[in-house]
Amino acid sequence: MTLAKQTPETASMVLSLEAVTMKIAGLVALDNVTFNIPAGEIVSLIGPNGAGKTTAYNVISGYMPPTSGKVRLFDEDITGHAPHSIATRGLVRSFQRTSVFDDQTVFDNLLTAYHLQGRASLVQSLLRLPKFRAEEKQLKARVWEMLDFLELRHRADERAASLSYGEQRILGVGIALAANPKILLLDEPAAGLNPSETDEFKAMIRRIGDSGVTVLLVEHDMHMVMSISDRIVVLNQGRVIAEGIPQEIQNNPAVIEAYLGSGVKRA
Amino acid sequence: MNWKLFAIFVLVLGLLPFLWPDPYFLSVMGSAGIMIIAAISLNLLLGYTGQLSLGHAAFFGIGAYTSALMSLGFDVDIGFGITWQVDAKPVWLAFATAIVVTGFFGWLVGKLAFKVRGAYFVVITISFAQVMRMISLNWTDLTEGPMGMISIPPFSLWIPGEGLMNLTSKAAIYWLVLTVGVLAYLLIAMLVSSRQGRAMIALRENETLATSVGIPVTYFLALATIISAAIAGAAGGLYAHTVRIIDPDVFLFIYTVTMVIMVVAGGKGTLGGPVIGGLIFGLMPEMLRGTVQPEVQWVIYGITMIVILLFLPRGLVPAFYDFIAWIRSPGAIPERESRRVLATEVKS
Numbered sequence: 001m002t003l004a005k006q007t008p009e010t011a012s013m014v015l016s017l018e019a020v021t022m023k024i025a026g027l028v029a030l031d032n033v034t035f036n037i038p039a040g041e042i043v044s045l046i047g048p049n050g051a052g053k054t055t056a057y058n059v060i061s062g063y064m065p066p067t068s069g070k071v072r073l074f075d076e077d078i079t080g081h082a083p084h085s086i087a088t089r090g091l092v093r094s095f096q097r098t099s100v101f102d103d104q105t106v107f108d109n110l111l112t113a114y115h116l117q118g119r120a121s122l123v124q125s126l127l128r129l130p131k132f133r134a135e136e137k138q139l140k141a142r143v144w145e146m147l148d149f150l151e152l153r154h155r156a157d158e159r160a161a162s163l164s165y166g167e168q169r170i171l172g173v174g175i176a177l178a179a180n181p182k183i184l185l186l187d188e189p190a191a192g193l194n195p196s197e198t199d200e201f202k203a204m205i206r207r208i209g210d211s212g213v214t215v216l217l218v219e220h221d222m223h224m225v226m227s228i229s230d231r232i233v234v235l236n237q238g239r240v241i242a243e244g245i246p247q248e249i250q251n252n253p254a255v256i257e258a259y260l261g262s263g264v265k266r267a
Numbered sequence: 268m269n270w271k272l273f274a275i276f277v278l279v280l281g282l283l284p285f286l287w288p289d290p291y292f293l294s295v296m297g298s299a300g301i302m303i304i305a306a307i308s309l310n311l312l313l314g315y316t317g318q319l320s321l322g323h324a325a326f327f328g329i330g331a332y333t334s335a336l337m338s339l340g341f342d343v344d345i346g347f348g349i350t351w352q353v354d355a356k357p358v359w360l361a362f363a364t365a366i367v368v369t370g371f372f373g374w375l376v377g378k379l380a381f382k383v384r385g386a387y388f389v390v391i392t393i394s395f396a397q398v399m400r401m402i403s404l405n406w407t408d409l410t411e412g413p414m415g416m417i418s419i420p421p422f423s424l425w426i427p428g429e430g431l432m433n434l435t436s437k438a439a440i441y442w443l444v445l446t447v448g449v450l451a452y453l454l455i456a457m458l459v460s461s462r463q464g465r466a467m468i469a470l471r472e473n474e475t476l477a478t479s480v481g482i483p484v485t486y487f488l489a490l491a492t493i494i495s496a497a498i499a500g501a502a503g504g505l506y507a508h509t510v511r512i513i514d515p516d517v518f519l520f521i522y523t524v525t526m527v528i529m530v531v532a533g534g535k536g537t538l539g540g541p542v543i544g545g546l547i548f549g550l551m552p553e554m555l556r557g558t559v560q561p562e563v564q565w566v567i568y569g570i571t572m573i574v575i576l577l578f579l580p581r582g583l584v585p586a587f588y589d590f591i592a593w594i595r596s597p598g599a600i601p602e603r604e605s606r607r608v609l610a611t612e613v614k615s
Binding site: 087092176 | 458461463464469472473475478479480481483484490
């Protein structure tokens, strides 16, 4: 087996984890985890249940400060920063379940999500000064563009909660994209989707990747992972056990053991 | 926001003293109006950012006391042999000071309380109101304690041809309250349809998601509390200079409860909700006074509230909009139903 696609040392890293350890109430959820995400790739983070994938997401996006280690975004140390400040720096995540603002229309969902693009001050907003009006017009135009990108234009005026499950997931990704990320973290985006919805979703992730956004994906659907990932990182019991292109990962004995067990030896 | 409907509503309210010049009616409308302004301010916190503040009467009371003290002047011994003396200020300046001071207290409570959420926030706001009541009862040098503060000067206005006039007639007070009420309403209307307002609503809908798109939670919750407190303070200031007597009872829990009832029955998170709820629950006790016994009044008050919450749990204004939508297309499933069905689907 050859190491086909080694990432060159010189390539610019969007995100790097350096020896990140996370202990939650005595349990070591992440143990000395180190990996790098190069710019412009679609990278999947996989592993059996309880491997620490969601914890890794929480640490990266600032919802949990790690016990030790460093998280770097574009060579800047973001360890321990608040989620909204990390979002401002270009890293945005979507969530497993709660991914939309239920009671708002689809249009307002995206308009809210363009928060970071707005500059008008409170006074300008309250007095409806020209700057506010111009900005509002511009944001609304962007919402329409995003609705076209998501293929949800016909749903604009409906409440988010009344969309189908698949459409809600797509809207959830749209909300994350609206924050203009340079790197997008998706947490099990295809969970609960039927096969045709999954295909649409895959196509959308490709479109996102093609638009120059780096994508980090946590996903259980192996067909999806193998077909769209440029690289895969495998976690098991809080440790990185393998890293490489999809073909390598499929044949890696450590990965197979983690997923299927090694039978007699374990017992 | 429907500008045409808003303009007609304000016009009718503005002409009311000509249409129905009964001083008793106007004074009832004036005091209901002050409670409506307080309810509008509570709606920003409860309805739009989704934080239940059960100490809102504290901001109302702080506004009333600050405005009264500033307009009367005071000197108080603050220890170390230092006396803090403030001369009597013009009423409008006192009123503006009251708004700023309550805004500051709003920031303080917001900073303290938003470290904790939900039930803890409720408890902190209740305690805050109680502490304020204790201070107003016991710091007699400053507040006259349970005796209350009397002969608070009224607002005055320079009117061309008439000169400086004290706003003491029932009609003048009514118009004053209406003006402040319209300003408060417009402030909230402009706020909630702006980027800042959308951020606040996003916090109510889904705080985790809001943070992920870059909305700083503490900043917007503090901002909402400051604005909400400042408007409640303005309502308190109006109360002080129109009723012209205040005592520690302005901090009573029942006033907070009245505001909550107005907001919830009218429809929280809607602009019209506190106004409609406030008109109904502000006027009802007075309107019933001539016709039924006092005990029965409160029974009717309670039953109305229960009926509204039982059959129209989202409040009167959203129910009205649902009804309009239903008239236009009777076939469509009411929104509330579809949401419930969807919620159970997602959970299962």
